[in-house]
Amino acid sequence: MDLETKAQLLAVGTVQLAQPRSGGQVSTAGPGAGGQSIFFQSGQRMVRLSVVASSPLRLESRPDGAAILRDGIEIACGQLVDPLLHCPEQAYITVSERCIYDCKFCAVPKLQGGVKSRQTIRKMVEEARKTGKLHGISLTSGVEESPELEAKRMAEVVRDLLSFGVPIGVSISPFPGVNQILKDAGADEVKYNLETVDRELFDRICPGISFQGIRDALQEAVAVFGRNRVFSNVLVGLGESDETLRQGIDMLTEMGVLPILRAAYPHPLRLGEVEINRPSAERLLEMARYLKKKQEENGLDGELALTGCYRCTGCDLAPGRDL
Ligand code: SF4
Incomplete structure (x- = not known):
């Protein structure tokens, strides 16, 4: 699968299955939380697509793997990859599947799921390790009561998991001092999501959350965890202009942060709450190329x-991996 084909698949973001798959996981994290998805590997590239019966893309099995078709024409061939926990090779776990905030694109506050115990999380990672494919642990969480309590819980979870001997990344809602708490617990990487780099959009889409607070936490995180160890999701398709997106990429990469440019996904539980225009393949390619250039300029x-x-690279065109 070449870069352009992956961009085309991401621009659609969904696939229908010719044959139902058994044993697929329902994800509690990432785009399409609460739904089923597949991971399709073709050469060095991998893509994650949500399973939707009306998708213009169709997945068919082949004697030696699988193929993705559009309008009856095969556009990529490869293999399906089984996720370990949410994604391949990582135990990617959502600790608190609920949230006091109400970001307008996010399914977590609508799902109002449970909070996993430390024992449950350990067991999940233990099972993942038994496959022999565990290379990392990614922990994410909604906010059950407050960001401070969530960080405290997360620090305990991280300490519990250090004995697995693989890198641990944490994504939570930040506040002043969060980085030292996570560093002391033993986390290797952090991700605090800005979600959009358009300030006006941010206030509308993430009510009650401080853009500046996240920015400050990211800045501090680079000092605590180092360059190439701090990430931030930036959604593409919420109504931001390319110019604003470029300025946001400049800001983050100059700080030493690696932005994750994520095609926004109109979650069925959020219909009508936010206008999402899934970016075209061309826009995804252009922005990914710009991000790569800025990463190189800033030594990232x-x-x-x-x-x-x-x-993982399933949901994005990842500079350094895909291009
Ligand atoms: S890129 Fe991978 S780890 Fe990240 S949200 Fe997508 S599937 Fe999950």
């Missing part, structure tokens, strides 16, 4: 990431 390299989305 996505390939060095140990956990999370730059390791």
